[in-house]
Amino acid sequence: MSNQLTEQVVIVGGGTAGWLTAAKLAKHLHTSQPANSSQPKAVQVTLIESPDIPTIGVGEGTWxxxxxxxxxxxxxxxxxxxxxxATFKQGTQFIHWRQEPLASQSENSFDNTLNNTFDNSFDNSNQYFHMFSSALDPADFNLSPYWLAGVAGNDMPFADAVSAQASVCRNGLAPKKIIQRQYDGALNYAYHLDAGKFANFLMTFATEKLGVKLVRANVVSVNQNEQGDIASVVLDSSETIAGDLFVDCSGFKSLLLGEALGVEFVSVDNTLLTDSAVAIQVPYDNEQEAIACHTKSTAQNAGWVWDIGLYNRRGTGFVYSSNHISDDEAEQCLRDYLGERSNKAITQLSAKKLSMNVGYRKQHWHRNCVAIGLSAAFVEPLEASAIFLIEAAGNMLVDMFPADRAAMDYCSRRFNDSLLKRWRKTIDFIKLHYLLSQRQTSFWKDNRMDSTIPESLKERVEHWRFNPVSKYDFDNVFEPFPQESYHYVLYGMGLRHIDSDNNRVPGDLNYAQQSFQEIQKFTEHLLKTLPDHRALLTKVYQYGFQAV
Incomplete structure (x- = not known):
């Protein structure tokens, strides 16, 4: 087995996970190059996609x-x-997450401890931004202690103090101009996109440009060799496809890693309480309606609503706990939200119900099988981490691609260690949003119960009650959420340090003052020069950006 070269990669399942992974592997492994090429020998990448199972199609946010x-x-x-x-995404706006209009003191012990550290001088809108751009990398110079000390102005929200991006989003502006090259921008950005169309786009690109072989069929059984590795898969077309390395992108079913190899699923439903979602696609009222340049996340009594602007429609959905609201009530909650914001006949729009297996497999790579996407892990879509972690897994698989079977055991140990850490850090970060909320319905109170809070997160938050977030709080170069992401959420949700002695401003006060002033000047400049989001998209679709 040690001499068995990795020449055939078989991916089971399409969608964003399957096709993104296939494209990355084929590009790196020279799949499209001729067999007589002088370049390194190509590895064949085959993707098996069921013609009967549609993609979930609601993962519309990226990083x-x-x-x-x-x-x-x-x-x-x-x-x-x-x-x-696709449209541009510059971050997320959290609406009504901090508290309801009339909040009462919680009886939960951990919640009471935290309440003493909150600044309750909320603005009337009760909202904040988690942006993609900060003017300064806090690892180089941390502006947060100076902001906490009021150097930027006592009424200045954190996101506005450290970035121009919140103001750009409020004004409906794009992060770049038509004259800029593709993938360049005045500000950092990601995309909102139609997930179904994205999978189709990647499929066409991967098969036509990168040499990926597509087989449309259903896998009906999995064959293993004497050592327990997957040897081949049998299709309903009676074809048997053998491979050296298998990638499981079969979704929640986890056909290869879970069912065939028996890798256990670890549920985190005792930490992240949301297990369901209902989604509705909403047409715009007219072709000139403004398109938000950020995700809108609005808290509800038993969950939260996402609202994403694509060019031709909005993608909306309600993420909720089935233990706190029924499916019918959840759908009505989403329709009530839409009814306040649209002139369309909301009752005529169809809704799609989704059940979520929140958790992760104990191993993401076992024997000669790697799981990527829903087959490996899933947490609720609050911070749009799903596609990012698909990218991360694909990148690591590409960088550590095993030349033969003997290399797989080492690669799998490193892969599992890295990816499981990232997923656990993601769970902590998502939980942080709920932990810091002062909303008072049973769903939110249950989310603040001590028993639902990971010890790793509890320890950090207790420390941050007295100390600014530091780069030394992050011990891994592959942290999914960097220091500045924690700044945006902690200070956006109103957490303040209650020990004044620990709020002393370290470092160069003059530099901090100058930085805050320059950020405001840059903000004013961008508000005058950046184009309207929809107007830019219309031009991009017609003329395109300059080539790199």
């Missing part, structure tokens, strides 16, 4: 890492955006 992914694959940004009805 800025997607820009590098698409650029590295050689994809034209303008063509991708037009095909996928």
């Amino acid at each position: 800025p890492t997607m820009r590098k992914t698409l650029m590295d694959l050689g994809i034209n940004e303008s063509e991708f955006m037009a095909y996928c009805q």
Whole structure:
């Protein structure tokens, strides 16, 4: 087995996970190059996609890492955006997460401890932004202690103090101009996109440009060799496809890693209480309606609503706990939200119900099988981490691609260690949003119960009650959420340090003052020069950006 070269990669399942992974592997492994080429021997990548199982199609938010992914694959940004009805995403706006209009003191012990550290001088809108851009990297110079001390102005929200992006989003502006090259921007950005169209776009690109072989069929059984590795899969077309390395992108079913190899699923439903969602696609009232340049996340009594603007429609959904609200009530909650914001006949729009297995497999790579996407892990879509972690897994698989079977055991140990850490850190970060909320319905109170809070998160938050977030709080170069993300959420939700002695401003006060002033000047400049979001998209779809 040690001499068995990795020459055939078989991916089971399409969608964003399957096709993104297939494209990354084929690009890196020279799948499209002729057999007589002088280049390294190509590895064949075959993707098996069921003609009967549709993609979930509601993963519409990405992170800025997607820009590098698409650029590295050689994809034209303008063509991708037009095909996928994609728009720009500059961050997330959290609405009513901090508290209800009339909040009462919680009886939960941990919640009471935290209440003493909150600044309750909320603005009337009760909202904050988690942006993609900060003027300064806090690892180089941390502005948060100076903001906490009021150096930026006592009434200045944190996001506005450290970034121009919140103001740009409020004014409906794009992060770049038509004259800029593709993938360049005045501000950092990601995309909102139609997930179904994105999978189709990647399928066409991967098969036509990168040499990926597509087989449309259902897997009916999995054959293992004497050592327990997957040897082949049998299709309902009676064809048997053998492989050296298998990638499981079969969704929640986890056909290979879970069912065939028996890797256990670890549920985190005792930490993240949301287990269901209902989604509705909403047409715009007219072709000139403004398109938000950020995700809107609005808290509800038993969950929260996402609202994402694509070019041709809005994608909306209600993420909720089935233990706190019925499916029918959840759908009505979403329709009530939409009824306040649209003139369309909301009752005529169809709703799609989704059940979520929140948790992760104990191993993401076992024997000669790697799981990526829903087959490996899933947490609720609050911070749009799903596609980012698909990218991260694909990147690591590409970088550590095993030349033969003997290399797989080492690669799998490193892969599992890295990816499981990232997923656990993601769970902590999502839980942080609920932990810091002062909303008072049973759903929110249950989310603040001591028994639902990971010890790793509890320890950090207790420390941050007295100390600014530091770069030394993050011990891994592959942290999914960096220091500045915690700044945006902690200070956006109103957490303040209650020990004044620990609020002393360290470092160069003059530099901090100058930085805050320059950020405001830059904000004013961008508000005058950046284009309207919809207007730019219309031009991009028609003319495109300059090629890199």
